[in-house]
Amino acid sequence: MNKKTILVTGGxxxxxxxxxxxxxxxxxxxxIVNLDKLTYAGNLENLKGVDDKQNYHFVKGDIGNRELVEYIFEKFSPIYVVNFAAESHVDRSIEGPEIFIKTNVYGTHVILDVAKEYWQKNDMFNSARFLQISTDEVYGSLPLESEEKFTEESPLKPNSPYSASKASADLLVRAYYVTYGMPVLITRSSNNFGPRQYPEKLTPLIITNALQGKPLPVYGDGLNVRDWLYVEDNCSAIDIVLHKGKIGEVYNIGGGNEWKNIDLVNLICEILGELTEKPVEEYKKLITFVKDRPGHDRRYALSIEKIKRELGWNPTEDFRDGMNKTVKWFFAKTKSYLYRE
Ligand SMILES: NC(=O)c1ccc[n+]([C@@H]2O[C@H](COP(=O)([O-])OP(=O)(O)OC[C@H]3O[C@@H](n4cnc5c(N)ncnc54)[C@H](O)[C@@H]3O)[C@@H](O)[C@H]2O)c1
Structure with a gap:
């Protein structure tokens, strides 16, 4: 019982x-127990380097499978749960929302409920923690011209089936705290970038398409703004919230780097130009403006004053250094992918 076991879902x-x-x-x-269904977005290669360690355990399965989740609790007795598992791509949620409701709402409910039952039965509420990984998208969109930022007190106004499913999960998690006194925490982070991301989201899609000479799709006028957070900074924030966060609280996590999509794409082209010694224009000429996504949120910006003030966390990665590392990582991967047998 004293051994610390973390159940990570979607690992x-x-x-x-x-x-x-x-x-x-x-x-x-x-x-560490990693419960993952291995959808198109899950890749066991991402665990290379840790998957041979004795304290790492992988279970293939669905967070919505109650029997399996109960079995995992009985076998490993996790004291922490960090729930990353989700369908995470907005475009896919527009095409087919149902799986988003199944995984993000129902799946979260199952794992939350099993954790509650197990921790109650074993008198673990005092030391256990259930950390729900959420997103800034639950707050909706801000106008481009405003200076406003979302705080943890901002109302939830999700605009896509994806963000609506994440907001629903947040509300369930909150309700378990209020109703059962369950030890929960929620983090809401801005857009992450870094290694190991499936190449359908903006950063890895642009890098991998550019390396293959394919069009670089940019939605609408390219002026939509996102606040970018290096993934390791998110990990250090999640760590601090898990160990020091106040039960029942929500913490925003952002990088303080607001970038227009088109500027980000140009930056990636410039980094690729330096890396491959090809003229930057070779990459920039691939930029293609495509029809905007329906209900596309214009701007996200997060206030991170709470986590700074209460937990002493700050993002540490310089934005350009982080983007350089990310581009290099995908460059190495894409080369091996392009030239494989
Ligand atoms: N990527 C971002 O910029 C970002 C920003 C804010 C919040 N988030 C949130 O962070 C979490 C992780 O995001 P990500 O970008 O790593 O997502 P991802 O799509 O890269 O990974 C999701 C993982 O969950 C697994 N999974 C999906 N359905 C499952 C199920 N039913 N049972 C078990 N495993 C399942 C997949 O196989 C995959 O490994 C999500 O909850 C997402 O909403 C992501």
């Missing part, structure tokens, strides 16, 4: 796998 995906690498390095004494 074969982008942020979850980076978090597992982070935790295995920082807390080598912890046991």
């Amino acid at each position: 074969a995906g982008f942020i979850g796998s980076n978090f597992i690498h982070y935790v295995m390095k920082k807390y080598p004494e912890y046991e």
Whole structure:
């Protein structure tokens, strides 16, 4: 019972796998159980380097499978749950919302409820923590011209089936705290970038398409603004919230780097130009403006004053350094992918 076991869900995906690498390095004494369904977005290659360690355990399965989740609790007795598992791509949620409701709402409910039952039965509420990984998208959109930022007190106004499913999960998690006194925490982060991301989201899509000479799709006028957070900074924030956060609270996590999509794409082209010694124009001429996504949120910006003030967390990665590392990582991967047998 005293051994610290973390159940990480969705640990074969982008942020979850980076978090597992982070935790295995920082807390080598912890046991890690990774429950992942291995959808198109999950990739066991993301766990290379940790998957052979004795304190790492992988279970393939769905967070919505109650029997399986109960079995995992009985077998491993996790004291922490970090729930990353989700369908995470807005465009896919517009095409087919149902799986988003199944995984993000129902799945979260199952894992939350099993954790509650298990921790209550074993009198673990005092030391256990359930950390729900959420998103700034639950707050909706801000106008481009405003200076406003979302705080943890901002109303939830999700605009896509994806963000609506994440907001629903947040409300369930909150209700378990209020109703049952369950030890929960929620983090809402801005757009992450970094290694190990499936190349359908903006950063890895642009890098991998550029390297293959394919069009670089930019929605609408390209002026939509996102606040970019290096994935390792998100991991350090999640770590601090898990260990020091106040039960029942929500913490925003942002990088303080607001970029227009088109400027970000140009920056990636410039980094690729330096890296491959091809003229930057070769990459920039691939930029193609495409029809805007329906209900496309214009601007997201997060106030991170609370986590700074209460937990002393700050993002540390310089934005350009982080983007350089990310481009280099995908460059190495894409080369091996392009030239494989
Ligand atoms: N990527 C971002 O910029 C970002 C920003 C804010 C919040 N988030 C949130 O962070 C979390 C992780 O995001 P990501 O970008 O790493 O996602 P991802 O799509 O890269 O990975 C999701 C992982 O969850 C797994 N999964 C999906 N459905 C499952 C199910 N039913 N049971 C078990 N596993 C399942 C997938 O196989 C995959 O490994 C999500 O909850 C997302 O909403 C992401």
